[in-house]
Amino acid sequence: MTTEPQNVRIVITDGAIIPDPKERRIITAWSISFVGALAALVYLCTSRPEPYWRLLQFLPDGIAVTFKVTVLSILCSIPIGLVTGLGRLSRNRLINLVASTYVEVVRGIPLLVQLFYIYYALGRFLKVPDLLAAIIALSVCYGAYMGEVFRAGIDSIPKGQTEAARSLGFNRAETMFMVILPQAWRTILPPVGNEFIAMLKDTSLVSIIAVADILRRGREFASESFLYFETYTMVALIYLLITLFLSKGVSIMESRLNYYDRR
Amino acid sequence: MTDASAEPIIRIRNAWKFFGELTALNDVSLEVMPGEKVVICGPSGSGKSTLLRSINRLETVDKGTIIVDGQDVNSPDNDINKIRQELGMVFQSFNLFPHKTVLQNLTMAPMRLRKTPRAEAESRALELLKKVGISDKANVFPAMLSGGQQQRVAIARALAMSPKIMLFDEPTSALDPEMIGEVLDVMVTLAREGMTMVCVTHEMGFAREVADRIIFMDHGQVLEENAPQEFFSAPKHPRLQKFLNQIL
Numbered sequence: 001m002t003t004e005p006q007n008v009r010i011v012i013t014d015g016a017i018i019p020d021p022k023e024r025r026i027i028t029a030w031s032i033s034f035v036g037a038l039a040a041l042v043y044l045c046t047s048r049p050e051p052y053w054r055l056l057q058f059l060p061d062g063i064a065v066t067f068k069v070t071v072l073s074i075l076c077s078i079p080i081g082l083v084t085g086l087g088r089l090s091r092n093r094l095i096n097l098v099a100s101t102y103v104e105v106v107r108g109i110p111l112l113v114q115l116f117y118i119y120y121a122l123g124r125f126l127k128v129p130d131l132l133a134a135i136i137a138l139s140v141c142y143g144a145y146m147g148e149v150f151r152a153g154i155d156s157i158p159k160g161q162t163e164a165a166r167s168l169g170f171n172r173a174e175t176m177f178m179v180i181l182p183q184a185w186r187t188i189l190p191p192v193g194n195e196f197i198a199m200l201k202d203t204s205l206v207s208i209i210a211v212a213d214i215l216r217r218g219r220e221f222a223s224e225s226f227l228y229f230e231t232y233t234m235v236a237l238i239y240l241l242i243t244l245f246l247s248k249g250v251s252i253m254e255s256r257l258n259y260y261d262r263r
Numbered sequence: 264m265t266d267a268s269a270e271p272i273i274r275i276r277n278a279w280k281f282f283g284e285l286t287a288l289n290d291v292s293l294e295v296m297p298g299e300k301v302v303i304c305g306p307s308g309s310g311k312s313t314l315l316r317s318i319n320r321l322e323t324v325d326k327g328t329i330i331v332d333g334q335d336v337n338s339p340d341n342d343i344n345k346i347r348q349e350l351g352m353v354f355q356s357f358n359l360f361p362h363k364t365v366l367q368n369l370t371m372a373p374m375r376l377r378k379t380p381r382a383e384a385e386s387r388a389l390e391l392l393k394k395v396g397i398s399d400k401a402n403v404f405p406a407m408l409s410g411g412q413q414q415r416v417a418i419a420r421a422l423a424m425s426p427k428i429m430l431f432d433e434p435t436s437a438l439d440p441e442m443i444g445e446v447l448d449v450m451v452t453l454a455r456e457g458m459t460m461v462c463v464t465h466e467m468g469f470a471r472e473v474a475d476r477i478i479f480m481d482h483g484q485v486l487e488e489n490a491p492q493e494f495f496s497a498p499k500h501p502r503l504q505k506f507l508n509q510i511l
Contacts, residue, residue: 164358164417167319168372168424169348178371182362 015194015201016247021255034244041237051227055234062217063238069134069213070200076139077199078192081146086176088151099147106144112205114141119209134206142199149195153188154180186257193250197243204239214238270333272297272428272459273318278327280313280483287313288324289483297427300460302470305480306506311463314480315432318461319350332427348376351421355433357413359405365392365416366401369423377424384423391419395449411442415449422453429453431462467511471495479503 019030044052087099106114118140119133128136157180165175207216214235222231271294280288287310295301303311316322317329320336320343332349334341360368369388373379379387392398395415397408405413414434421429431450435443447469454460454473464470470477470491477494479487479502486500495511498504 158356158358160354160356160358161360163321164352164354164360166344167321167347167350167352168421169344169376170372171344174375178375179360183360 015196015198016243018190018194018247018254019251021251030244030248033240034248037237037240037244041234041241044233051225051230052234055221055231058221059214059217059234059238062212062214063242065211065216066200066203066213066242069131069138069203069206069211070196073135073138073142073199073203074192074196076135077142077146077195080139080143081150084143084147085150085154088147089154103144103147106141111137111141111202112208115205115209130206130210133209134203134211138199138202138206142195145195146192149188149191150184153184153191156187157183186254189257190250190254193246193253197246197250200242200246201239269297271295272332273461274328274330275314275318276328276330278314278317278324278329280310280317280322280324286483287322288317288327291327291480291483291485293478293485295428295459295461297459298457299475300454300458300473301462301476301478302474303461303463303478303480304465304467304470304506305486309480310483311478311480312432313483315430315461315463318428318430319347319352321352344376348372348424349427351418351424351426351429353414353417353421353429353431353434355436357405357410357417357437359413359417359420361405364402364404365397365408368405368416368420372420372424388419388423391422392416394452395419396445409442410438411445414438414442414446418446418449418453428459428461431460431464433463433465435464435466465510467495479506481506 017029019028041056045056084099084102087095088103090096090099109117115134115137118128118137119130122128123133154176161179161183162175165179166172170178203213204215207213207219210216212220218231218235222228225231273293273295275291275293278288278291279286289310291310291314293301293314303314305311313322317324318331318336320329323337329336331346334346336343336346359365360371363371366385366388369391370379370381370384373384373387374381389398389401392401395418397412397415400408400412400416405416408416418429418434434450435446438446443466447466450460450462450469451473460473462469462474474491477489477491478485479494479498479500481502487494487498487503495507498507
């Protein structure tokens with residue numbers, strides 16, 4: 001019988017493949033993609049500055065917007081996810097049903113449809129600014145996914161931890177916030193990082209409701225210049241490089257989180 | 264050892280517990296006096312752990328009452344968290360908090376629940392660690408410790424709340440044989456100091472040495488209850504005779 005929490009790795013594949021922090025080899029899918037993307041970017045910008053170099057100067061405004069939308073939406077979806085996850089684990093039938101229904105409904109509707117719904121359909125009654133609509137749609141959608149991440153993370157902590165805390169006299173809330181969540185955190189953080197990457201990619205959907213993100217900036221450039229191939233090559237490379245950077249970041253973070261079970 | 268005029272500190276009356284088809288507790292009654300050491304033994308699945316865990320309501324009995332220090336643990340009028348503060352519990356699987364250092368494992372509950380100032384909680388914790396023989400490990404994480412060391416920390420953690428009663432749920436069953444002794448030594452010391460103890464254990468040597476009374480359970484029932492001398496030398500129930508033959 002073991003008392004250590006199992007090092008559960010929740011794998012959700014719609015973000016990015018997170019490199020294994022223990023991987024010591026140099027040639028990996030990550031390094032090939034990263035070096036390839038970087039080399040392509042440098043080669044294109046130096047060999048054909050027009051239009052590539054110009055594109056590289058045109059798109060960064062969009063990168064800032066993409067990050068802004070992503071970060072704000074993640075920050076909103078984390079508390080939603082925590083509440084949802086706790087709700088799904090609640091023994092109160094009503095709370096449990098509300099949380100589960102929310103997850104069920106949100107997961108059953110495509111994000112793009114949710115986005116249209118908030119911006120256009122609800123826009124009939126209440127005009128929501130485009131940026132806010134984007135953040136609301138992404139937060140509501142990802143809150144449901146995040147809820148599952150929190151639920152799984154909390155579930156991964158052995159029951160003995162709860163029993164030990166409760167038998168010392170801690171109440172439910174103290175047990176959750178002082179004993180369970182601090183341990184669940186390291187199981188939860190990597191998939192949250194992964195959700196961040198997935199969300200960053202999904203923010204490209206908001207270009208449809210006039211938020212000037214990377215893709216939107218690309219479309220503006222392409223519709224003026226008619227250089228569709230060049231523009232979307234550049235857009236794709238930028239998304240790829242950002243995603244690769246972030247997946248490496250998540251991987252490093254994951255290895256740092258295991259400090260207390262090192263012997 | 265026990266004061267005849269005193270009230271029992273634990274009083275279990277006609278406790279029943281069902282897990283689906285299984286009857287884990289079948290009309291069990293048990294009283295423990297302050298300062299008394301009671302050992303509960305029996306084959307696995309006999310309901311001994313369920314009985315122990317129902318004392319601090321980690322399991323809720325389906326019928327019957329459990330009174331600890333004058334308070335019904337299942338009554339909604341009583342704060343179970345307050346009752347549990349007087350009931351130290353030691354588990355088979357240690358259940359130390361892996362994200363806290365050994366010292367923090369000991370100081371967390373007193374600081375939060377008893378509002379003990381940090382300095383006081385820490386000096387008391389260090390005292391307890393010295394008592395269980397691992398004062399040099401105060402600042403390491405539990406994963407750095409052997410099983411025997413972890414279990415001794417777990418005992419110290421329970422003692423840090425200065426409970427009136429200590430409950431032990433097979434504290435040595437998950438340990439390598441050479442570590443069992445060090446944990447039992449701590450428990451014997453504790454018993455000598457007059458702590459009220461209820462221990463579920465298979466360690467018959469320990470039972471013989473410290474128990475005032477040994478309870479034998481099977482199929483959710485208490486089949487025999489006796490002082491260690493009679494319990495081992497003159498077991499009456501055939502099931503107990505068979506059990507003792509197998510383990511001694």
